[in-house]
Amino acid sequence: MFYSGVLTEPSRKEVEIREAAASLRQQRRMKQAVQFIHKDSADLLPLDGLKKLGTSKDTQPHNILQKRLMETNLSKFRGSWTPKGDLSSQTNKLNQTKLDSSGKTKDEELIVVSCQCAGKELKAVVNTGSQHNLMSSACLDRLGLKEHLRALPVEDEVVSLPNKVKAIGQIECLSLTVGAVPVECAALVVEDNDQLFSFGLQTLKSLKCVINMEKHHLVLGQMDREEIPFVSINSTEAGE
Known part of the structure; x- marks a missing residue:
């Protein structure tokens, strides 16, 4: 042990x-x-x-x-970060660019066809934003139709028009030729220095118009259909 x-x-x-x-x-x-x-x-x-x-x-x-x-x-x-002064400068430049291009852009967006009225060529704008056909007072004078101007009926004196324009009268029967298609319609006359005429929805519907943006033409006619090519409003003065 x-x-x-x-x-x-x-x-x-x-x-x-x-x-x-x-x-x-x-x-x-x-x-x-x-x-x-x-x-x-x-x-x-x-x-x-x-x-x-x-x-x-x-x-x-x-x-x-x-x-x-x-x-x-x-x-x-x-x-x-952009200083306030630089930001204001950039904003002014942008606004100026918009102002410089606004007129051109507006004209390019218009759909215009050529027609005949009172023996003269007339540029007509296709205006789907208005029910009525509109003719400017300057266009009325150029076509020599001032004697056909009539006062508006009382119920139409307060008619609502695009761009806040004011109607000063009407033409009860206006004869035009679009391509080979005769057109009889009425038009409101508005105070405007631009020599413009525009087709409103009432006439466009009565002519069964079809706007073809792909082919750049207007198809119209109740019986015989015709294709009317778009034209540039800047090629000549509108309404001349």
Whole structure:
């Protein structure tokens, strides 16, 4: 028994020493691994002049990234911000461009066909925005039809017209020729210096008109259908 006890006692101490050493080595390895992970994470961050990581919240990766992101967004905002004076200048230039091109764009959007009235050529605008045929006072004078002008009936004096124009009278029977198709219609005369005449929806429907935007012509006629090509209102003065 004495011999066995002598051998057992050192073995226990040796085991305890080995366990303590193993535990210490494990703690050191874990500490080194944590330090390596922190260092590796810091190296991967796309930051210039990154501070060493510590326990402070300001030096943690997500806080540093958030701060740098805010700085970047602020720089972009400042770069894209336009001073008030420059903004006004740009707005004025844009408005001027619109004014310069508005007349051309408006004319290009008109659908115009050529016809004959009172022995003269007449440019007629296809106006689906008005129920009535409209003739300007200037066009009335040029065609020599002023003697045919009649006063409006009382019920028509307050007729609603596009663009807030005002009717000054009417022509009860107006004879036109569109292509080879004779057209008899009435027209309201409006005070306007532009020599314009326009077909309204009433006449367009009575002639069973079809607007073909693909082929750029107007199909009309109650019996014999005829294709009338669109013309440019700028080729000559409207109504001349």
